[in-house]
Amino acid sequence: MSPLWWDAEAHVLEMVDQTVLPETYRTVVIDSAQATFDAIKTMVVRGAPAIGLAGAYGLVLASKAALDLPLEAYVTHLHEAADMLVKARPTAVNLAWALAEQRQLLDRLVASAQDDDTDLAPMVIHAALLHHARWLHLDDIERCKAIGVHGQKLVPKQGAGILTHCNAGALATGGYGTALGVIRKAVELDPTIKVYADETRPRLQGATLTAWELARDEIDVTLIADTMSAWAMQQGKIDMVVVGADRIAANGDAANKIGTYLVALAAAAHQIPFYVAAPLSTIDFDCPNGEAIPIEERDGLEIAQIKGQWICPQTGVAFYNPAFDVTPNELISGIITERGVACPPFAKSLEKLKH
Structure with a gap:
């Protein structure tokens, strides 16, 4: 059972609404970085590792909304979204950690393109951010199983x-x-x-x-x-x-x-x-x-x-x-x-x- 997952067809994040458990099991669709912030803040999703994953996916949603921007404006938009998301819950360090992971990936891709003097499309970054968010999700499950052992x-x-x-x-x-x-x-x-x-x-x-x-x-x-x-x-x-x-x-x-x-x-x-x-x-x-x-x-x-x-x-x-x-x-x-x-x-x- 996962508290959140990526809907590849709709290209949105879905979450179990933990505010209505145990009486009701329902899921909510999260389609923007702002909606991700709100879900974390209001504890629709909670728990340090889970909100870290929500933040990682939230940056993917920020990317989705900015794909038509020029690269420089796109990168600025993502950093601004990360700055917003990290403020949702200040105590849990996993949120800052996961967003830092995504930021570092973003900065590496941009720096690599500049070094090679090649064009970098926002869609390439977007795909990489989504892949990394999914990897962080699977990695968390494996970490938790190791903790159990x-x-x-x-x-x-x-x-x-x-x-x-x-x-x-x-x-x-x-x-x-x-x-x-x-x-x-x-x-x-x-x-x-x-x-x-x-x-x-x-x-x-x-x-x-x-x-x-x-x-x-x-x-x-x-x-x-x-x-x-x-x-x-x-x-x-x-x-x-x-x-x-x-x-x-x-x-x-x-x-x-x-x-x-x-x-x-x-x-x-x-x-x-x-x-x-x-x-x-x-x-x-x-x-x-x-x-x-x-x-x-x-x-x-x-x-x-x-x-x-x-x-x-x-x-x-x-x-x-x-x-x-x-x-x-x-x-x-x-x-x-x-x-x-x-x-x-x-x-x-x-x-x-x-x-």
């Missing part, structure tokens, strides 16, 4: 209880999952594993997406409120925590959905291993630590309402709604990547995996 080796026992937060599954990636990729692979080998999914306020991705994905795959899943995770640990139900990430600093500090830090603190208090699963594209080696990670703040209505229904007074109340928090590296047992598991000290182990 490495991560399942960390499951501490037969029939383990594994807690996850938010959604780091097929819907958040190219179609397999990071944290849920670990869980999927582990369940292949041990169907008695029990998964506990935090509901993940305020957007409820754990309830609406993770629980839906796992139930659809007939994996044993129990939904709990965010406030229950520490008690579930104290009661011996949790043997391991595995979450995804939207950006990991060079020192191993990890930004993920708000509430992840609280889960990590509870896991540390109960001496339960806490793992972060993410591809190397999620690691920002230019970001020294968590303090340098930009944290997106979203509309307070996400806290005040659930599916459009007010759950608090409509006047006289202020809202604080950061979409992410940062888990300090000292609370993380390991970072599971497609190249293996990085262990503390992360500054050294992540750098080693990079090469």
Whole structure:
């Protein structure tokens, strides 16, 4: 199951509308860079790897709209579109990474044509950008499967209880999952594993997406409120925590959905291993630590309402709604990547995996 795919006939991007799951499964057609920006911003598509792919395809759509322009104007248009797209969600580094990949391809093609003193048609660049976006998509799936292989080796026992937060599954990636990729692979080998999914306020991705994905795959899943995770640990139900990430600093500090830090603190208090699963594209080696990670703040209505229904007074109340928090590296047992598991000290182990 993929959250997005390229329709080669219509030459548009299609996405699963994650804002209406699990009640309704519907797809939406994305036919422009602006529509891609809006879909990312409003969380029709979400999850760091998935929005990176959306950005890569979004630049293809920007190209499609500018094919009749002269080359110089066409290139300028693409860079302006990339500048817009990267601002849709500032915390997830995969969006900037995927757009940088596409920009570098664009610049290489232009430079090569200039060096050879040959004409370069926008259609040639367009075909290359589309090919590369599709390659990034397939590559993400393979990376996630490799993360699953490495991560399942960390499951501490037969029939383990594994807690996850938010959604780091097929819907958040190219179609397999990071944290849920670990869980999927582990369940292949041990169907008695029990998964506990935090509901993940305020957007409820754990309830609406993770629980839906796992139930659809007939994996044993129990939904709990965010406030229950520490008690579930104290009661011996949790043997391991595995979450995804939207950006990991060079020192191993990890930004993920708000509430992840609280889960990590509870896991540390109960001496339960806490793992972060993410591809190397999620690691920002230019970001020294968590303090340098930009944290997106979203509309307070996400806290005040659930599916459009007010759950608090409509006047006289202020809202604080950061979409992410940062888990300090000292609370993380390991970072599971497609190249293996990085262990503390992360500054050294992540750098080693990079090469």
